[in-house]
Amino acid sequence: MIEFEGVRYVYPNGVEALKGVSLRIGEGELVAMVGPNGAGKTTLIKHMNGLLKPTEGRVRVFGVDTRKASVAELSRRVGIVFQNSDRQLFSETVEEEIRFGLENFGFSKEEAGERVEEMLERFGLEPYRHASPFSLSGGEKKRLCIALVLAWDPDVLVLDEPTVGQDWANKERIRGLIESLLKEGKSVVVSSHDLEFVWSLRPRVLVVSGGRVVMDGRAEEVLSRDGIEEFRLLRPRLLELYMLLKKKPRRPFFEVGELEEWVKAEVGG
């Protein structure tokens, strides 16, 4: 679905941000990209809808070489939600903000209207329909930014640092949204420094460092490896606890509830 083949990318100032990345993201897959600042995560993301074209190698999105398609064509299938909400909003009302992308992608007036209603309802933004997007709280802005991308129903949703500046309740909403998108058969790519959040999603994890994908595998396999600190990654607490146990269950705990159940079963009561 999204394939990187030996992708190298050099910015105009000479910085080599990607040094030969090869990977494949399949249908219905949840992929988390983690790694230190400046590792190349955002550069990788920007290759997924053609905002950046590889200096060397090839990126194919649903079989289309990104060099041969416009950003708009690719974005129709790969929706990216960037980190900073304020840098995406500009309309007078929340409703118009959602409608903007739909108009760009040529949706009919009726269909655009239906989709706007659907998104307002799904993201709890109905009360703010006529409000300025800039008057929303940080959490509401983040929800709006996700809604305005999901409005055109892309096959892949890419979230760049979705939990930055979000409180616990908003993180839970985002987590719930990701889970429901996966149930709908969509693929989700999350780039994040928030390993506790990433862990709770049980994703496939790509560790990106120095412009390379240095580890790739299931979260429990990658994050329990020795030496992940080298990539400035702090192991999630539940996994750390699991690794310390002498007598442990077959699978690590992904949620506190799972730990609670295990303790009850082991200790009783």
Place this chain on the structure above:
Amino acid sequence: MIRDVAFGFVYTKKDSLVHRLDARIKLALSAYLIALSLMAGDPFGLLLSAAWIASVALLGKVGRRMGRNLIYATLFSVVIFAVDLLSGYGLVDAAIYAARFEVIVASASAFFLITSPDEFEYVMRWLHLPRDLVFSFVTAVRFVPVLMLDAIQITDSQKSRGLELEKGNPVKRLRSFIPILIPLVIDAVMRSNSLAEAMEVRAYGATDRPTSLYEPKLSRSDWIALALSTVAFSVSTIFIL
């Protein structure tokens, strides 16, 4: 395009003879270049000015950046040339005005490329300009690259929402910049507000006469550069006039 134009006026750190000069000498040098560009009224004068600017750019190792900026300035020069022709000026005069614009842009670009915002501050303080004015100006210059990066990020976000900047007639193309300009301005206003608060908590404005860590002093090479450029400027002026 916006990037190339803006970065043609943004300080570029290099290890060069010109970069090592005192900021006041750089200012004098730039004043000479701009004065020569304004005085030049014939092809010879313009060529002479262009030669001086090219020398400064080469010595300062900023030729490439300036060159990219000038490619876009040429677009405006063509417009100036066309407007002058339509206004009844002769071919030669129209060409001279267009070339003069190019030379003035190049001399301004040369100054900004070799002078850091901190050096601006020294010069403006040395000129005893009001502190608030100095601070506002220096901050504005310092934030040009930051705003450029913001503009690039906002453009990426809006392109990802299907915005196509290169499509449609000129009016549609202009309108498609609205989704970029509004977040950029709002972000800049929010950023300036945060900066004002941050400055205030660091006691900005607590005294009218703040002390300075740096006391700029002219070195021998600065004096030599000043003498040489003044002689060169005087000789060039005689030739041009």
